[in-house]
Amino acid sequence: MPAPAISVIVPIYNVEKYLGKCLMSLKKQTFKDFEALLIDDGTPDNSMAIAEKFAADDKRFIIFHKENGGLSDARNFGLDRARGEYIAFVDSDDFVHEDYLKVLYGECKRNNADISYCRFVHDFIKPGILIPSLNPKKGVLSRDKALELILKDKLLHSYAWNKMYRRSLFSENDIRYPTMYFEDIATSPKLIFHANKVAVSSRFLYHYVKRPGSILATMNSKKIDDLILSILICRDYIQSRGEYEKFRKAINRCAKKMELINIYSVLRLHILSRNFRELKDNFRINKKLYDHLTSDRYKPTGKAPELPAHIKQPTDHRRQNTVKVN
Numbered sequence: 001m002p003a004p005a006i007s008v009i010v011p012i013y014n015v016e017k018y019l020g021k022c023l024m025s026l027k028k029q030t031f032k033d034f035e036a037l038l039i040d041d042g043t044p045d046n047s048m049a050i051a052e053k054f055a056a057d058d059k060r061f062i063i064f065h066k067e068n069g070g071l072s073d074a075r076n077f078g079l080d081r082a083r084g085e086y087i088a089f090v091d092s093d094d095f096v097h098e099d100y101l102k103v104l105y106g107e108c109k110r111n112n113a114d115i116s117y118c119r120f121v122h123d124f125i126k127p128g129i130l131i132p133s134l135n136p137k138k139g140v141l142s143r144d145k146a147l148e149l150i151l152k153d154k155l156l157h158s159y160a161w162n163k164m165y166r167r168s169l170f171s172e173n174d175i176r177y178p179t180m181y182f183e184d185i186a187t188s189p190k191l192i193f194h195a196n197k198v199a200v201s202s203r204f205l206y207h208y209v210k211r212p213g214s215i216l217a218t219m220n221s222k223k224i225d226d227l228i229l230s231i232l233i234c235r236d237y238i239q240s241r242g243e244y245e246k247f248r249k250a251i252n253r254c255a256k257k258m259e260l261i262n263i264y265s266v267l268r269l270h271i272l273s274r275n276f277r278e279l280k281d282n283f284r285i286n287k288k289l290y291d292h293l294t295s296d297r298y299k300p301t302g303k304a305p306e307l308p309a310h311i312k313q314p315t316d317h318r319r320q321n322t323v324k325v326n
Contacts, residue, residue, distance in 0.1 A: 008034055010091075012041060236300045
């Protein structure tokens with residue numbers, strides 16, 4: 001069986017309310033030469049019954065089963081089994097325009113680009129609001145310009161979805177998604193680092209469905225740590241390859257943005273837990289992490305980078321103060 005032009009990787013876990021719409025949007029693609037790898041990440045709900053109906057009706061939909069390992073593990077599992085020249089990721093609670101694959105593939109081929117990028121909308125299920133993303137104008141970005149923008153999180157965003165990648169970017173550079181929160185931020189700059197250029201479409205082709213329980217809406221100390229660690233991973237990767245000075249300003253700007261986000265997240269943690277005892281310490285730790293990330297003394301060691309300190313999860317006084325009444 002000849003290899004398809006595109007492999008679409010769809011990790012599946014607890015999405016029975018959304019999966020049908022997601023897979024139908026792929027089935028209706030105007031570009032037909034693709035395979036959809038449906039990765040069952042040990043989902044406990046009825047999602048796979050939905051996936052099996054699509055696979056039975058359309059041979060392009062191929063189901064793989066694995067033990068639960070999280071989103072990164074499911075994406076990596078799909079990468080190891082993909083056959084297409086290009087890779088696209090679609091989260092199983094999102095959906096895409098019928099021209100999604102056609103446009104992204106066309107941008108790559110027409111411009112001989114290793115990566116293509118489309119605009120997206122934040123799709124709020126309730127109350128049915130669509131908010132468009134802000135992205136660069138249609139055109140072709142050099143590798144350096146694209147890397148600068150994505151490091152700054154300015155116009156270009158690190159999401160794995162809304163992009164198409166030449167598969168060799170992953171295979172030839174041994175790039176995989178790390179098992180952590182904000183794994184996209186830790187990975188997308190690496191892919192652009194090795195890309196020749198990025199072709200940008202002005203069309204809104206991806207619907208990012210906003211539902212309760214998103215990572216940013218449920219921040220805890222581990223997620224706050226991983227947010228700054230994702231930037232450190234990018235710095236470490238770029239610096240170890242001798243190009244830190246070229247992108248220093250972009251990395252520092254991203255680090256400052258992360259520091260400010262973490263200030264808000266730390267304060268929110270303490271407010272929700274009604275425990276302010278370690279608030280000052282957590283602010284101090286957050287500043288220490290920022291200083292570490294932007295320090296001229298930082299040197300890659302060849303090992304996975306680690307944080308020198310960790311945000312403390314405050315004890316929830318609401319639970320401690322609950323009195324059981326008989």
